[in-house]
Amino acid sequence: MRYTKGQGFETTLPADDLHVTITYSRTHVDWMAMGSAWDDEVKIPRGGPAADGAVRRAVRVEHELGLRRVRLHITISYDDDAPELATVEPYQGEILLGPEVSKEVIDDWLASVREVEV
Secondary structure (H helix, E strand, C coil): CCHHHHHCCCCEEEECCCCEECCCCCCCCCCCHHHHCCCEEEEEECCEEEECCCCCCCCCCCCCCCCEEEEEEECCCCCCCCCHHCCCCCCCCEEEECCCCCCCCEEEEEEECEEEEC
């Protein structure tokens, strides 16, 4: 968490809750039609990520996931006092993502968010 603290974040999601949202939908999604990386882990190599202030408190990187070209929004914090991303230097290290997980949408998901001090 040295990177996030150095960028001015006071809190982040716990390490085991850091995640990438590939699809968020309140209607039925045909997961098989979307394709999948089908890997247990996906490595995003060093360098290249870009921070984008339009995405609230998420660090955005682009990466090829399997046959899909998607923009990944890696959520690190939901804290309203977190720095604006326009002021955050892009993370340049390797990122290792675990397998894709499909979950039902939880309407009050924000109520369950817990952050930790960095």
